[in-house]
Amino acid sequence: xxxxxxxxxxxxxxxxxxxxxxxxxxxxxxxxxxxxxxxxxxxxxxxxxxxxxxxxxxxxxxxxxxxxxxxxxxxxxxxxxxx
Amino acid sequence: xxxxxxxxxxxxxxxxxxxxxxxxxxxxxxxxxxxxxxxxxxxxxxxxxxxxxxxxxxxxxxxxxxxxxxxxxxxxxxxxxxxxxxxxxxxxxxxxxxxxxxxxxxxxxxxxxxxxxxxxxxxxxxxxxxxxxxxxxxxxxxxxxxxxxxxxxxxxxxxxxxxxxxxxxxxxxxxxxxxxxxxxxxxxxxxxxxxxxxxxxxxxxxxxxxxxxxxxxxxxxxxxxxxxxxxxxxxxxxxxxxxxxxxxxxx
Numbered sequence: 187x188x189x190x191x192x193x194x195x196x197x198x199x200x201x202x203x204x205x206x207x208x209x210x211x212x213x214x215x216x217x218x219x220x221x222x223x224x225x226x227x228x229x230x231x232x233x234x235x236x237x238x239x240x241x242x243x244x245x246x247x248x249x250x251x252x253x254x255x256x257x258x259x260x261x262x263x264x265x266x267x268x269x
Numbered sequence: 270x271x272x273x274x275x276x277x278x279x280x281x282x283x284x285x286x287x288x289x290x291x292x293x294x295x296x297x298x299x300x301x302x303x304x305x306x307x308x309x310x311x312x313x314x315x316x317x318x319x320x321x322x323x324x325x326x327x328x329x330x331x332x333x334x335x336x337x338x339x340x341x342x343x344x345x346x347x348x349x350x351x352x353x354x355x356x357x358x359x360x361x362x363x364x365x366x367x368x369x370x371x372x373x374x375x376x377x378x379x380x381x382x383x384x385x386x387x388x389x390x391x392x393x394x395x396x397x398x399x400x401x402x403x404x405x406x407x408x409x410x411x412x413x414x415x416x417x418x419x420x421x422x423x424x425x426x427x428x429x430x431x432x433x434x435x436x437x438x439x440x441x442x443x444x445x446x447x448x449x450x451x452x453x454x455x456x457x458x459x460x461x462x463x464x465x466x467x468x469x470x471x472x473x474x475x476x477x478x479x480x481x482x483x484x485x486x487x488x489x490x491x492x493x494x495x496x497x498x499x500x501x502x503x504x505x506x507x508x509x510x511x512x513x514x515x516x517x518x519x520x
Contacts, residue, residue, distance in 0.1 A: 206282075206311070206312045207282075209280070209311035210311070212474050212475070229285065229288060230284065230285060230288055232285075233282070259288055259289055259291070259292045259493070259498065259499045260291075260292055261292050261295060261296075261498065261500075262499070262501050265502035265503065266501070266503050268487050269466060269504075269505045
């Protein structure tokens, strides 16, 4: 993997998307010094933890800061009349 | 009044057990149909969709789905479809189905759909074989959608169920650079040609919920990361307004 800082975040984003444990395209990845910031929406707390683990596997020695949000799946409040 | 519950982009995988089920508890009291707008799995594996199928099995209202791009990823979409159908979910691809809801015939035409872009900025099936294949796929699926909707013309209500978006309006919030990978106007044209009462799609997690086709048909983006509920419910007047000729109004 290229260590050039210009390309590293995109390589990590692509590898997370192509890891079957994650397969999440909507993640944001920023790398600053030896710190990886992850953002975006995830469907479960478990997936959130998995993303941290996989990112750590990809970049051992980096600090992983996972700021992803677990999307709620509560019932809707109202129906919308369309017609 | 017909109540349509819809959601897409659930992205189920191993460990997703129980994500949706609590939100489905009152679904049968709140909706007459559940429509699923694709990307039901992360990797397209039958084992992933089995987790979702186990949560949907026994839901006592008709359930109809299309698949999304994630559901095709590992080339096992036929198995994904079989798992859903074994749980009572009808899966559509370029075809339609009609459900009777208290005497109202509600028809759904479904396709995954595909990308290409929008009016004034759509790719063309020109040049490399890869480009021809890309746009050609969208054209084929849009043609099938139009034919499926036309074949359902006798229904009281018609709904187009897609994964990719037919309009730019429900993509607002997404980066412009990826619009061609999020949908195609060819699907809107198909819907406008054939007619429909509502179009539902997913795929655009950062888009907007509400829009209309150029002919004015309501479009709703029900990607779960966008609606942030287990599903949304849309109500439709159950009887299509009769044209004067059909109503015997022309003398």
